[in-house]
Amino acid sequence: MAWQQFTITLVSLSLISLLIRYGVVSGIRISDVSNISSGFLPSPADGSRHTNMLLPLFPPKDTSRRAEISRRHLQKSPASARMSLHDDLLINGYYTTHIWIGTPPQKFALIVDTGSTVTYVPCSSCEKCGNHQDPKFQPEKSSTYQSVKCDKTCPCDLKRQQCIYERRYAEMSSSFGLLGEDVISFGNLSELGPQRAVFGCEIAETGDLYSQRADGIMGLGRGDVSIVDQLVGKHVISDSFSLCYGGMDFGGGAMVLGGIKPPAHMVFTKSYFGRSLGWQQPVLQY
Structure with a gap:
């Protein structure tokens, strides 16, 4: 029986230390530990007659939700x-x-346009393109280039072999051109690696x-x-x-495709997608 009493005493001491640590009980004497096995704490030293009940602790029965939350926190953000x-x-x-297109990459300077839905650059076969700051894109020199084959989801060229696009602007x-797919890189500042895109x-x-x-347009509008x-x-x-524009007097700026951690003073305006296909626009308040 001595070893049983010793075991109960050790368990009781451990439980009391936890209760004291979290502020549940305090001021218990070691000599009172032997009385805890009955499920009650000893009466107070002042002689009052009320009894303190010791409630058992049980692990939660269902930990699936907690595990799911943990898994979500471990998932890597985009x-x-x-x-x-x-x-x-x-x-x-x-x-x-x-941006850089192809393998090996070919560099292009593109106008950032939130109203356009297509990103395009002059092709090497273009005879009606102007002289821009970078050479034309040469798909024949890219080992990863593929043309987008014609189907029911896109307008087709006269031979009905390849998808085409056409954009007209207010000015x-x-x-006009053909749709292709290749690897696009976003520069050394980008966390996002090269991606295939049309x-x-x-x-x-x-x-x-x-x-x-400028060589062409980088379309940031909504569209396939x-x-x-x-x-x-x-x-x-x-x-x-x-988009963060540097200002008309000195230019430059920065752009991020994807999410950012907004500063505390940033307020977002509401966007009514039923009336407009526009993006939500953050408003900085100073």
Whole structure:
């Protein structure tokens, strides 16, 4: 019986230490431990007659929800593509960012346009494209390039072999070309690695698109071939992007495709998607 009493004493001491640690009980003498096996704590030293009940502790019966929450916390958050902005509104009339297409990568400076739904660059076969700051895209030199075959989901070329796109803008400029798919890289600042995406390979352009220095357009609008929607559809970024313009007097800035941790003073305006296909716009309050 001595070893049983010793075991009960050790268990009781452990339980009391936990209760004292979390503030449940205090001021218990070691000599009173032997009385705890009955399920009650000893009466107070002042002689009062009330009794303190010791309630047993049990582990939770269902830990599935807690395990699920833990798994969610362990899941890696989507990456984001952080990119620098160049040029300015006063001198150039636009802001650009740089992307690299193909294997090996070919560099392009594209106008950041939230109203366009297609990203496109001049193709090497384009005879009606202007002289821009970078060489035309050469799909024949990219080992990862593939044309987008014609089907019911896209308009087709005259031979009904390849998907095409056409965009016309309010200032009377236009772009026409073929849709292709290749690896697109977002630069050294990007957490997001190279991704395969569909883009336009221009074979004709008019108006300001023909005369501008920038190579093409990076379309950030809503659409099946939007670069943002493609990345969101692949679950590699969250459904958002951010733009920070450096100002008309000195230009530059930054862009992030994907989520960011907003500062405490950022307030988001509501976006009524039933009336507009626009994005939610954060408003900074100072």
